[in-house]
Structures are given as structure tokens and as C-alpha cells.
Amino acid sequence: MDETAYITLKDVRKAFGPKKVLNGINLTVPKGRSLVVIGGSGTGKSVMIKTILGIVRPDSGSIAIGGEEVTRLKGKDRDAFLQRFGMLFQGAALFDSLPVWENVAFGLIQGRNMPRKQARDIAMEKLRQVGLGPEVGVLYPAELSGGMQKRVGLARAIAADPEIIFFDEPTTGLDPIMADVINNLIVDSVKRLGATTISITHDMASARKIADRIAMIHKGEIIWQGPARAVDTSGNPYVDQFIHGRAEGPIQMEILKA
Numbered sequence: 368m369d370e371t372a373y374i375t376l377k378d379v380r381k382a383f384g385p386k387k388v389l390n391g392i393n394l395t396v397p398k399g400r401s402l403v404v405i406g407g408s409g410t411g412k413s414v415m416i417k418t419i420l421g422i423v424r425p426d427s428g429s430i431a432i433g434g435e436e437v438t439r440l441k442g443k444d445r446d447a448f449l450q451r452f453g454m455l456f457q458g459a460a461l462f463d464s465l466p467v468w469e470n471v472a473f474g475l476i477q478g479r480n481m482p483r484k485q486a487r488d489i490a491m492e493k494l495r496q497v498g499l500g501p502e503v504g505v506l507y508p509a510e511l512s513g514g515m516q517k518r519v520g521l522a523r524a525i526a527a528d529p530e531i532i533f534f535d536e537p538t539t540g541l542d543p544i545m546a547d548v549i550n551n552l553i554v555d556s557v558k559r560l561g562a563t564t565i566s567i568t569h570d571m572a573s574a575r576k577i578a579d580r581i582a583m584i585h586k587g588e589i590i591w592q593g594p595a596r597a598v599d600t601s602g603n604p605y606v607d608q609f610i611h612g613r614a615e616g617p618i619q620m621e622i623l624k625a
């Protein structure tokens with residue numbers, strides 16, 4: 368596989384007022400590869416993803432996808448750019464008032480003006496790919512378990528055959544077995560599409576399963592990155608503390624005092 372960078376972040380910085388959240392992020396992801404970003408709460412993982420999507424504008428630095436600088440895209444160019452993405456949000460983020468199939472088809476109908484019948488057929492096929500039958504398509508999100516909701520979120524993320532997919536804590540809140548089912552579905556779907564992915568997770572089992580490479584973010588900087596299999600022998604005390612979930616180590620939790 369071609370290992371040249373497809374997504375490139377160069378010295379990306381972002382502060383909110385006096386609070387520096389991204390302190391010079393440097394990352395690359397080759398096409399068709401899967402990068403998992405690990406790191407503690409509040410270290411800047413979500414803000415980083417938002418800078419790529421253009422939801423948050425970095426103060427400085429460059430973000431390029433396929434060689435095209437994306438931080439300054441506006442209007443129609445930005446809409447077209449966003450159509451290349453699929454996203455599985457934390458907590459699935461489904462519309463309660465729409466049946467499952469319409470949640471999956473939402474971007475096809477609203478974003479691409481696809482006729483409802485055609486969008487419904489695609490939605491049902493994507494649901495099938497994540498192990499859900501047509502009987503689930505007509506239910507409402509409230510009628511589903513958390514694991515099924517995640518599957519629906521995944522079906523929606525892949526509905527438009529995106530070229531790039533972001534997974535934001537895809538296994539949070541699931542039992543370990545259901546989490547593994549979701550991890551397998553992620554790996555299968557990504558392979559089927561040949562998509563390039565960035566995932567955020569606290570779940571090391573998930574990171575090991577879905578990552579080609581793992582990067583650890585701490586205080587808005589990438590402090591380690593390497594092949595997924597090297598995470599256990601990184602020799603980096605921050606990575607070791609995080610993957611073993613130790614309270615003691617170089618990462619000091621900021622515990623709010625009442």
C-alpha cells in the first residue's frame with residue numbers, strides 16, 4: 368500500500384482565550400490507513416478532529432488532505448469537502464423523531480438530494496452490512512439497545528461510501544463483547560470502502576483492534592506515535608501509564624476541587 372501521507376496536520380495550534388488546547392500537532396495518515404488517537408480527557412482530541420472538519424479554525428498551522436489545504440475552505444467548496452467524510456459520533460447521535468432507515472439515509476436525502484426510495488434501499492443495505500435486518504430499519508432509535516444504536520451510527524457513517532471516516536469513541540458505553548462486535552464491524556466496513564480513518568478512543572482493546580498506527584496526545588501535543596503493535600514496547604512513560612491505566616506516573620490528573 369502507498370504509505371505517502373494523505374491527511375497531514377502540520378504544527379496545528381489552537382487556543383480558546385488564554386487556554387492553549389492544541390500546541391503544534393503534527394500527524395500524517397496514509398491513504399487507506401487507520402490512525403487511532405489516544406489520550407486522557409481534555410487533552411484536545413475532539414478539538415483536533417474539529418479542526419480537520421473546519422468546525423474549529425486553527426490559529427495557525429496547516430491541514431492538508433490529498434495535498435489540498437482545507438483550513439480555509441468556504442461555502443460550496445467546504446460542503447463538497449464535507450461530503451467526503453463519514454462520522455460516527457460519540458453516543459451515536461441519532462435523530463429520535465426519524466426511523467432508523469431515515470437516520471442512515473439522512474445525508475443521502477438531505478445532502479445529496481437522492482430520491483427517498485433509492486436512499487432507503489442503500490440504508491437497508493448498509494444496515495445489513497452492520498448486521499441489522501430490515502425489521503430494524505423501521506424502528507425508532509429509542510427502541511434500540513446502545514449496541515444497536517452504535518451499529519446504526521456506523522451504518523450512517525458509511526452510507527455515502529465516504530473516503531475518510533472519523534470514529535469518536537466508537538465503543539464507549541458498550542459491554543466488552545458488544546464493543547468487540549463494533550470493532551470488527553469498523554474494521555470490515557473500512558476495508559470494504561478502502562477508507563482512511565482517524566479514531567479517538569480511551570479503549571485500548573478497541574485501539575489495538577482497529578489501528579494501523581496509534582498516536583498519543585498529551586496537553587495538545589503528539590508525544591508518541593508508532594505502529595499499533597509497538598504500543599506495548601514504546602518505552603514512553605506517558606504511553607505506558609495510559610495503556611495500563613495507572614493513577615501514578617508522569618500524567619497527573621487535574622482533579623477539580625469543590
Ligand SMILES: Nc1ncnc2c1ncn2[C@@H]1O[C@H](COP(=O)(O)OP(=O)(O)OP(=O)(O)O)[C@@H](O)[C@H]1O
Pocket residue numbers: 383388406407408409410411412413414415
Ligand atoms: N469551543 C470551546 N471553547 C472553549 N474551550 C473549549 C472549546 N472546545 C474545547 N475546549 C476545551 O479544550 C480542551 C480540550 O477539549 P477536547 O474536547 O478536545 O478534549 P478531549 O481530549 O476530546 O477530551 P474527552 O476525552 O474528555 O472527550 C478542554 O479543556 C475543553 O474545555
